[in-house]
Amino acid sequence: MRYLPLTDTDRQDMLAKVGVGSINELFADVPAAKLLGELPNLPRAKGELEVERELGRLAARNTPAGSVPFFVGAGAYRHHVPASVDHLIQRSEFLTSYTPYQPEISQGTLQYLFEFQTQVALLTGMDVANASMYDGSTATAEAVLMAHRVTRRKKAVLSGGLHPHYRAVIDTLSSYGGARVDALDADPKGAEDIVARIDGETSCVVVQYPSVFGSIRDLTPIAEAAHAKGALLIAVVTEVVALGLLKPPGEMGADIVTAEGQSIGNGLNFGGPYVGLFATRDKLVRQMPGRLAGETVDAEGKRGFVLTLSTREQHIRREKATSNICTNSGLCALAFTIHMTLLGEKGLRRLARLNHGKAVALAEQLGTVDGVDVITPAFFNEFTLRVRGDAAKVIDKLADKGVLGGVPVSRLIPGKAQLSDLILVAATEINTDDDRMAYAKALKEVL
Amino acid sequence: MAMNMQGRPTGPGSAGKSDTDTFTGNRGLDHEEPLLFEAGGLDKTGVDVPDPKTVKTRLGGLERKSEIGLPGLTEPETMRHYVRLSQRNYAIDAGVYPLGSCTMKHNARLNEKMARLPGFGDIHPLQPQKTVQGAIALMEALSGYLLELTGMKAVTLSPKAGAHGELAGMLCIKAAHEAKGSKRNIVLVPDSAHGTNPATAAFMGYSVKPIPAREDGTVAAEAVKAALGPEVAAIMLTNPNTCGLFEPEVVEIARVVHEAGAYFYCDGANFNAIVGKVRPGELGIDAMHINLHKTFSTPHGGGGPGSGPVVLSEALAPFAPLPYSVRQGDTFRLVEHVDEARDGRKPFGRLTAFHGQMGMFVRALTYMLSHGSDGMRQASEDAVLNANYVRAGLRDLMSQPFGDKPCMHEVLFDDAWLKDTGVTTLDFAKAMIDEGYHPMTMYFPLVVHGAMLIEPTESESKQSLDQFIATLRFLAKEAKHGNDKSRFKEAPRLAPRRRLDETKAAREPRLRWRPPVVTKEAAE
Numbered sequence: 020m021r022y023l024p025l026t027d028t029d030r031q032d033m034l035a036k037v038g039v040g041s042i043n044e045l046f047a048d049v050p051a052a053k054l055l056g057e058l059p060n061l062p063r064a065k066g067e068l069e070v071e072r073e074l075g076r077l078a079a080r081n082t083p084a085g086s087v088p089f090f091v092g093a094g095a096y097r098h099h100v101p102a103s104v105d106h107l108i109q110r111s112e113f114l115t116s117y118t119p120y121q122p123e124i125s126q127g128t129l130q131y132l133f134e135f136q137t138q139v140a141l142l143t144g145m146d147v148a149n150a151s152m153y154d155g156s157t158a159t160a161e162a163v164l165m166a167h168r169v170t171r172r173k174k175a176v177l178s179g180g181l182h183p184h185y186r187a188v189i190d191t192l193s194s195y196g197g198a199r200v201d202a203l204d205a206d207p208k209g210a211e212d213i214v215a216r217i218d219g220e221t222s223c224v225v226v227q228y229p230s231v232f233g234s235i236r237d238l239t240p241i242a243e244a245a246h247a248k249g250a251l252l253i254a255v256v257t258e259v260v261a262l263g264l265l266k267p268p269g270e271m272g273a274d275i276v277t278a279e280g281q282s283i284g285n286g287l288n289f290g291g292p293y294v295g296l297f298a299t300r301d302k303l304v305r306q307m308p309g310r311l312a313g314e315t316v317d318a319e320g321k322r323g324f325v326l327t328l329s330t331r332e333q334h335i336r337r338e339k340a341t342s343n344i345c346t347n348s349g350l351c352a353l354a355f356t357i358h359m360t361l362l363g364e365k366g367l368r369r370l371a372r373l374n375h376g377k378a379v380a381l382a383e384q385l386g387t388v389d390g391v392d393v394i395t396p397a398f399f400n401e402f403t404l405r406v407r408g409d410a411a412k413v414i415d416k417l418a419d420k421g422v423l424g425g426v427p428v429s430r431l432i433p434g435k436a437q438l439s440d441l442i443l444v445a446a447t448e449i450n451t452d453d454d455r456m457a458y459a460k461a462l463k464e465v466l
Numbered sequence: 467m468a469m470n471m472q473g474r475p476t477g478p479g480s481a482g483k484s485d486t487d488t489f490t491g492n493r494g495l496d497h498e499e500p501l502l503f504e505a506g507g508l509d510k511t512g513v514d515v516p517d518p519k520t521v522k523t524r525l526g527g528l529e530r531k532s533e534i535g536l537p538g539l540t541e542p543e544t545m546r547h548y549v550r551l552s553q554r555n556y557a558i559d560a561g562v563y564p565l566g567s568c569t570m571k572h573n574a575r576l577n578e579k580m581a582r583l584p585g586f587g588d589i590h591p592l593q594p595q596k597t598v599q600g601a602i603a604l605m606e607a608l609s610g611y612l613l614e615l616t617g618m619k620a621v622t623l624s625p626k627a628g629a630h631g632e633l634a635g636m637l638c639i640k641a642a643h644e645a646k647g648s649k650r651n652i653v654l655v656p657d658s659a660h661g662t663n664p665a666t667a668a669f670m671g672y673s674v675k676p677i678p679a680r681e682d683g684t685v686a687a688e689a690v691k692a693a694l695g696p697e698v699a700a701i702m703l704t705n706p707n708t709c710g711l712f713e714p715e716v717v718e719i720a721r722v723v724h725e726a727g728a729y730f731y732c733d734g735a736n737f738n739a740i741v742g743k744v745r746p747g748e749l750g751i752d753a754m755h756i757n758l759h760k761t762f763s764t765p766h767g768g769g770g771p772g773s774g775p776v777v778l779s780e781a782l783a784p785f786a787p788l789p790y791s792v793r794q795g796d797t798f799r800l801v802e803h804v805d806e807a808r809d810g811r812k813p814f815g816r817l818t819a820f821h822g823q824m825g826m827f828v829r830a831l832t833y834m835l836s837h838g839s840d841g842m843r844q845a846s847e848d849a850v851l852n853a854n855y856v857r858a859g860l861r862d863l864m865s866q867p868f869g870d871k872p873c874m875h876e877v878l879f880d881d882a883w884l885k886d887t888g889v890t891t892l893d894f895a896k897a898m899i900d901e902g903y904h905p906m907t908m909y910f911p912l913v914v915h916g917a918m919l920i921e922p923t924e925s926e927s928k929q930s931l932d933q934f935i936a937t938l939r940f941l942a943k944e945a946k947h948g949n950d951k952s953r954f955k956e957a958p959r960l961a962p963r964r965r966l967d968e969t970k971a972a973r974e975p976r977l978r979w980r981p982p983v984v985t986k987e988a989a990e
Contacts, residue, residue, distance in 0.1 A: 289825075
C-alpha cells in the first residue's frame with residue numbers, strides 16, 4: 020500500500036517492542052464480539068491509475084461551467100483565478116500544516132491571516148475582520164447570534180432580498196432560547212419597506228447588498244433607523260467583487276459585514292469549500308466569533324503574529340465561548356488573499372468595472388428578446404429576468420441547448436406563483452460576446 | 467507571568483542570546499518578509515484585466531468614491547512574498563507533526579488532482595441537477611462508504627467541519643425529542659471532551675452537565691447512569707476518547723442512555739483509530755461526526771477547510787438536514803426544501819447555503835478508493851501500533867497519567883515526570899521545535915496536568931519514529947538530569963521567531979495593519 024510506510028517486518032518488530040503478540044491485543048478494550056474481520060462490502064486497494072479512471076468517469080457526467088456559456092450566480096460566482104494562486108496554495112507548508120497553535124513555526128500562516136484580515140476590513144470599510152468562517156451563510160447566521168449577544172435582544176429582521184438559503188441557515192442556527200426571526204417577503208425589485216419593521220425588540224436588521232435578486236440600495240437610511248432603535252445593521256455580500264465598484268457597507272453605517280469570499284481566489288466546487296468573511300467595528304470585537312491573528316513581538320523584540328483574543332473561543336471557554344467554530348477556511352482564505360494581492364486596488368477596480376459592463380451589456384441584449392423583461396433597475400453583475408412562462412422549464416430547455424442561463428427563483432423559493440417566472444442571471448469577466456449572443460439566441464428559441 | 471485558563475504561560479519567557487546577527491535579519495534560507503502593506507503599491511497589479519469599454523453604469527448612484535487602500539504586487543513579487551511566508555511554516559510534508567486529536571496524516575496529491583478535475587471543481591451548486599449527476603453520484607458513493615465503515619443508517623454530508631457536524635447531530639437529537647413532545651434541556655459532557663462539545667451544546671441553549679472521568683481515564687457507565695434523568699437530552703462522548711483510550715463501557719453507556727430516553731452523540735474526531743476494526747453503529751451510538759480532514763486525509767490547510775459529515779442511527783435518520791439526495795431510477799435528485807421531503811423525512815432545516823464541502827468529498831473518496839477496505843483497516847492498525855511504539859519507547863522516562871497500558875492511535879503523557887526539574891510541558895514542547903519537530907498537543911485534555919498528547923498517525927515509518935523517540939529520550943534526560951536548562955527555557959532558539967508575547971497581543975490587540983502615524987516633527 021503506497022501510503023503506509025510500515026513493512027510486515029517492522030510491524031512484527033514493533034509489536035515485540037510494545038510487548039504484545041498481535042495487533043488485536045492493542046484493541047483489547049473493544050468488546051471482542053464487536054471486532055470486525057473483513058469489510059466484505061467494500062473494494063480493496065487500487066493504484067493511482069485505476070482511481071483516476073473511476074473518478075474521471077464520475078467527473079465526465081457533469082457539465083463544467085467552463086465548457087458552456089455560463090451565467091449562474093445566486094451566491095457563487097465563476098471568476099478567472101490566476102494560475103499562481105492554485106500553485107501557491109498547494110505548497111506543502113500551507114497545504115499540510117495545522118491551525119497555527121505553535122506560532123514560532125507558523126509565522127507564514129499567521130502573517131497571511133493578518134494580511135487577509137486587513138484586506139477584508141479595507142474591502143468592507145470596517146475596522147476589523149476575523150480569520151474566516153465556513154462560508155457566507157454560516158458567517159451571517161453567526162452575525163445574527165453576535166447581534167443578539169451585543170444588544171441582549173432576540174429578534175432579527177431579515178430583508179426579502181436576503182438569499183433564501185442564508186435565511187434558512189439563520190432559521191436553523193438562531194432558533195434557540197427564544198430567539199426569533201421576522202423575515203420579509205421575497206423582494207425582487209428591491210422596493211420593500213424594511214425600516215417599518217424595526218422596533219424596540221429588534222437586535223439586528225440583515226440586508227444583502229447587492230440583494231439576491233441583484234438590486235442595490237443605499238443602506239444608510241436602514242442603518243440610521245436601526246441605530247435609532249438600538250439595533251445593529253448586518254450587511255451581507257455574496258459577491259465580493261462588487262465591493263471594488265460599490266460604496267462599502269462600512270461607509271453606510273453597517274455594524275457587521277458578512278460575505279461569501281468565494282469569488283476571489285476560489286473555484287465553484289459545487290458549493291464548497293468556500294470562505295466566509297466577517298468584519299465588524301473595533302468596539303464589538305470581543306463578541307466576534309472565530310479566530311483572530313494579532314501582531315505582537317517575540318522574546319527578542321521582533322515583530323511576529325499569534326492567534327489572539329482566544330478567550331472568546333471554544334478551546335478555552337468551552338460552553339461560554341462566542342461560537343463553537345474551530346476548523347474554518349484557512350486555505351480558502353489564503354487563496355482569497357493571494358488573489359487579492361495579485362489584483363490590488365487597481366486590478367480589483369478594473370475587474371469590478373469589467374463585471375458590471377458585462378452585466379449591463381447582457382441585460383440590454385436579453386431585454387430585447389420578446390417575452391423577457393429585466394426587472395432590476397440598479398445592479399452590479401447580477402439581475403433578475405422576468406420571462407414568459409415557467410422559469411424553471413426555461414432554464415432546463417436552455418441547458419439542453421448547452422447554455423447554463425442562471426437560477427430560476429423557484430429553485431430557491433418554491434411554491435410561489437408570483438416568483439415562478441423569474442430567473443437570476445449573473446455575468447462576469449469570463450463571459451465572452453459570443454456567450455452573450457448564444458444566450459440571447461437560445462432564449463429566443465425556447466420562449 | 468500571565469497564564470491562560472489552561473495554566474499555559476503566555477508570555478515570551480527569557481530570550482537568551484541571539485545568534486542572528488546579520489545585516490538583513492535573514493538567516494540563510496530563512497527570510498524576513500515585510501507585510502504586504504509595506505511591500506505592495508496601489509498602482510501595482512499582478513493581473514492583466516482588459517480595460518473595460520466605457521459603458522453606462524446602472525449602479526443607482528452607489529459607486530465607490532473612496533480609495534479602498536488595497537496594495538497589489540506583480541506576479542514575481544507575489545510568488546516571492548508567499549513562498550517566503552510558506553518557508554516560515556512547519557508542515558507534515560517536512561517533518562513529524564504529532565498533534566494529538568488532529569490526525570496529521572499524509573495528504574496524497576492524487577486527492578488534490580482529482581478535486582481539481584473540471585467535472586468536480588468547476589461546477590456550480592445551483593446549475594440544473596441533470597448537469598451534475600456525476601457529482602451527486604460521488605456524494606452517494608462517499609455516503610455508502612461512510613455508512614459501511616460506521617454501520618449506521620443514514621448520513622448527512624453538509625456540515626462544514628467537525629464542530630458544524632456536532633451541531634448537525636445535536637440538532638437531529640433536539641428534533642427527535644421535539645417530535646416526541648419532550649423538552650429536555652441538559653447535555654452530559656465528560657470533562658475530557660473537546661472544547662467544541664460543550665460549546666456546541668451551549669450554542670443550542672442546552673445546559674452542560676460535566677461527567678468526571680475515572681482514575682483510569684475512561685467514563686464509567688455508573689457515573690453516566692447517576693447523571694441521567696428526565697431532563698437529559700443526550701450525552702456527548704468522544705470514543706476513542708481524548709486520553710487515547712477506547713471507552714471499555716461504551717456499549718453499557720449506550721444502553722443506560724437509551725434506557726433514560728436520551729440519545730448518544732459520539733465525537734468521531736478519533737475515528738482514525740478504529741476504521742475497519744469496529745463499527746460505531748454496533749456500539750449503540752445515535753450520531754457521530756467524521757472529520758474528513760482527519761481520518762480521510764483531506765488537508766488541514768493551516769486551519770481548514772474541513773468537512774464533518776454526520777452518520778445517524780435509525781431513530782435520528784428522519785431529521786437529517788437539507789439538502790439530501792434521493793435516487794429516482796437512474797437519476798439522482800437533491801432535495802433542497804422541506805416541502806419536498808417524503809417518506810417520513812422531517813429535515814430540521816439547512817446548515818449551510820449549498821451542499822457541503824464537495825472539494826473535500828472528492829478528496830476523501832479518493833483516499834477511500836486508494837486504500838480500499840484492506841488499506842483503511844491497515845491504516846488504523848498502523849496508527850495504533852505507531853502510537854504504542856512511541857509509548858513503549860518513552861514509558862521509562864515519561865509518566866503516563868493512567869498507568870502503562872495500551873493506547874489507541876494517540877498516547878498521553880502528563881508532566882509528573884518533570885516535577886522539580888524547572889522544565890514545563892511548554893518548555894519541553896518548544897525544545898522539540900529546535901530539534902526539528904512539531905510539538906505534540908499540549909495542555910489538552912484538561913483533565914490531565916501538563917498533558918502531552920502524541921498522535922504519530924500511520925504515515926510515519928519505523929525509522930522516523932525511532933529518530934523521534936531517540937530525540938524525545940535525549941530531551942527527557944536533559945530535562946531531568948542536565949545542568950543547563952536553557953535549551954528548554956529559551957526554546958525555540960532556531961525557529962523563525964522566539965517565543966511570542968501572547969499577553970501583549972491580547973492586551974493591546976493589533977488585528978490589522980494600519981498606516982504608520984506620521985508625527986508632525988517627522989513630516990517636517
